[in-house]
Amino acid sequence: MIQRQAHQVPHGDAYSVADGDNRNRGAQVGNVAAHAAEHKQEKGTKVDKEELARIVAEENESKGKLPRYPGLERWHLIEKMGDGAFSNVYRARDLDGTAGEVAIKVVRKFEMNSQQRANILKEVQIMRQLDHPNIVKLVDFSESRQYYYIILELAPGGELFHQIVRLTYFSEDLSRHVITQVADALEYLHETCGVVHRDIKLENLLFSPIPVIPTKHPKPKAPEDEDKVDEGEFIKGVGAGGIGKIKIADFGLSKVVWDNQTMTPCGTVGYTAPEIVKDERYSKSVDMWALGCVLYTLLCGFPPFYDESIQVLTEKVARGQYTFLSPWWDDISKPAQDLVSHLLTVDPAKRYTIKQFLAHPWIKGTEEPTYAALDAPPLATPAVERQKQLGGTLKVFDPTLLESPGAGKRMDFRSPGAVNLREVFDVGYAVHRQEEEAKRRKNFKQGFRGAAAANGLNPIDDDDFLEEDEDEEDSAIPSKVPKARDADVHQVEQSLRNTNLNAAAAARVPQQKGYGQHSPAVTAAAKQQVRNRKGAFELNLEGATLLGRRH
Numbered sequence: 418m419i420q421r422q423a424h425q426v427p428h429g430d431a432y433s434v435a436d437g438d439n440r441n442r443g444a445q446v447g448n449v450a451a452h453a454a455e456h457k458q459e460k461g462t463k464v465d466k467e468e469l470a471r472i473v474a475e476e477n478e479s480k481g482k483l484p485r486y487p488g489l490e491r492w493h494l495i496e497k498m499g500d501g502a503f504s505n506v507y508r509a510r511d512l513d514g515t516a517g518e519v520a521i522k523v524v525r526k527f528e529m530n531s532q533q534r535a536n537i538l539k540e541v542q543i544m545r546q547l548d549h550p551n552i553v554k555l556v557d558f559s560e561s562r563q564y565y566y567i568i569l570e571l572a573p574g575g576e577l578f579h580q581i582v583r584l585t586y587f588s589e590d591l592s593r594h595v596i597t598q599v600a601d602a603l604e605y606l607h608e609t610c611g612v613v614h615r616d617i618k619l620e621n622l623l624f625s626p627i628p629v630i631p632t633k634h635p636k637p638k639a640p641e642d643e644d645k646v647d648e649g650e651f652i653k654g655v656g657a658g659g660i661g662k663i664k665i666a667d668f669g670l671s672k673v674v675w676d677n678q679t680m681t682p683c684g685t686v687g688y689t690a691p692e693i694v695k696d697e698r699y700s701k702s703v704d705m706w707a708l709g710c711v712l713y714t715l716l717c718g719f720p721p722f723y724d725e726s727i728q729v730l731t732e733k734v735a736r737g738q739y740t741f742l743s744p745w746w747d748d749i750s751k752p753a754q755d756l757v758s759h760l761l762t763v764d765p766a767k768r769y770t771i772k773q774f775l776a777h778p779w780i781k782g783t784e785e786p787t788y789a790a791l792d793a794p795p796l797a798t799p800a801v802e803r804q805k806q807l808g809g810t811l812k813v814f815d816p817t818l819l820e821s822p823g824a825g826k827r828m829d830f831r832s833p834g835a836v837n838l839r840e841v842f843d844v845g846y847a848v849h850r851q852e853e854e855a856k857r858r859k860n861f862k863q864g865f866r867g868a869a870a871a872n873g874l875n876p877i878d879d880d881d882f883l884e885e886d887e888d889e890e891d892s893a894i895p896s897k898v899p900k901a902r903d904a905d906v907h908q909v910e911q912s913l914r915n916t917n918l919n920a921a922a923a924a925r926v927p928q929q930k931g932y933g934q935h936s937p938a939v940t941a942a943a944k945q946q947v948r949n950r951k952g953a954f955e956l957n958l959e960g961a962t963l964l965g966r967r968h
């Protein structure tokens with residue numbers, strides 16, 4: 418591997434990923450020492466504090482003026498596109514014209530503890546290995562004393578979440594167009610890179626816009642379809658409704674499950690017990706469940722699991738209790754419902770893998786017969802069939818018959834209750850992910866011990882058990898997780914600074930024009946943490962809100 422040396426850029430106090438000229442100078446040790454010294458300094462010189470105060474004031478300033486960050490002088494910030502718990506995301510242009518427009522995630526290092534910084538660095542480390550048309554590319558990474566700068570390929574359309582709000586729901590063609598691209602990216606992650614994303618949701622699916630081509634032959638709308646916005650003509654391989662290429666973003670919860678260099682599961686040295694293989698499968702199946710939730714939502718416009726009570730919602734997710742709710746699912750094809758049912762299968766061993774998903778007739782667009790999963794709820798009946806069954810008298814839909822209040826209300830996306838929608842997704846995913854990972858952890862520990870014993874090694878003690886990449890959310894589950902130490906974080910920072918991501922990666926980023934970016938309208942939502950103590954599910958909302966994550 419080519420070692421690249423970090424250098425201090427002349428302007429300000431920023432470090433940047435070095436370019437090719439600095440190759441092989443091998444001053445790593447010096448850099449570590451220099452870095453340690455910088456960190457000492459960081460703790461509070463007057464100049465730093467003043468500069469930081471200036472930037473923070475600029476960050477908080479209302480429209481028009483954008484902050485100037487030390488070390489980002491190469492980029493002209495155009496607008497703020499979004500924010501996260503510790504970050505602001507900007508659309509920016511490369512001043513020397515080589516990279517075109519990008520998204521820059523500016524992460525406030527100074528607000529983070531070592532563990533949180535380690536998580537950001539892990540996200541960057543994972544992203545830098547990835548190269549797929551449906552995954553947001555990492556263009557560059559650099560840092561100043563106070564900030565990490567993650568330069569990303571721009572997805573000018575923003576979050577798919579807003580497009581569901583705009584279009585009410587997606588046609589089957591458009592849903593297939595979207596979900597196939599997400600699945601292609603997942604196949605690459607799971608099968609080529611050994612990476613699981615663990616946070617697939619509409620907010621993390623970004624897109625590039627395309628022009629809407631007016632429909633040549635508009636169909637009459639069903640009564641429950643009145644608010645459906647016309648998507649225009651669907652063009653295979655291009656899209657519809659203004660939605661073109663899909664890009665998966667936000668690898669903040671991702672993890673590596675096997676090493677693609679050695680083709681061995683991560684965390685094992687020369688032995689692979691069945692439990693460890695299973696562990697890998699569990700991890701991947703979490704993404705498949707999430708894919709099912711996304712597909713369900715695209716097709717009908719509301720999420721598969723919903724309840725106003727978080728407790729009830731948690732139970733529904735844990736038991737996989739969802740329905741193909743009439744009348745909204747009535748005219749969605751049987752193959753589409755069948756496919757959803759194979760993803761929302763509670764048993765991860767029976768749930769479709771990415772390969773099975775991509776081979777399904779609904780995805781391939783073939784006429785082969787399809788079957789629902791064994792644990793599928795009753796499928797919705799097409800309106801015409803239903804009419805026949807009712808002897809020609811179609812019953813008027815009665816919303817009071819819904820099994821839970823609020824379930825299936827498309828307007829949830831738009832009403833003030835939309836606030837809850839992200840929450841619903843987040844709760845659903847977190848419950849599911851953490852339930853499976855708790856099982857997986859147990860399996861893994863047992864497997865590791867068993868395998869270690871079989872190999873004549875000392876079984877590891879609970880206290881030594883190391884989850885290589887716990888995140889904060891998961892740490893709600895009692896486990897012995899050694900926290901990242903400052904020294905570890907510095908080491909990773911160092912290795913990232915020694916990596917050149919710029920030239921080749923920048924050349925891959927297409928020049929794109931800005932598109933009315935939607936800033937997240939919804940910020941307040943409860944963050945959920947699930948504890949799986951004594952076998953019972955419990956959502957803990959204390960001290961943990963999405964609002965908190967996003968400030």
Ligand SMILES: Nc1ncnc2c1ncn2[C@@H]1O[C@H](COP(=O)(O)OP(=O)(O)OP(=O)(O)O)[C@@H](O)[C@H]1O
Nearest residue numbers: 498499500501502504506520553569570571572667
């Ligand atoms: N590459 C990109 N192109 C366009 N917009 C982007 C891009 N990356 C991020 N955004 C916008 O910025 C928002 C925040 O980004 P992101 O989710 O990566 O931040 P985060 O700090 O990980 O957030 P969270 O704390 O919620 O996990 C996104 O929801 C999206 O609207």
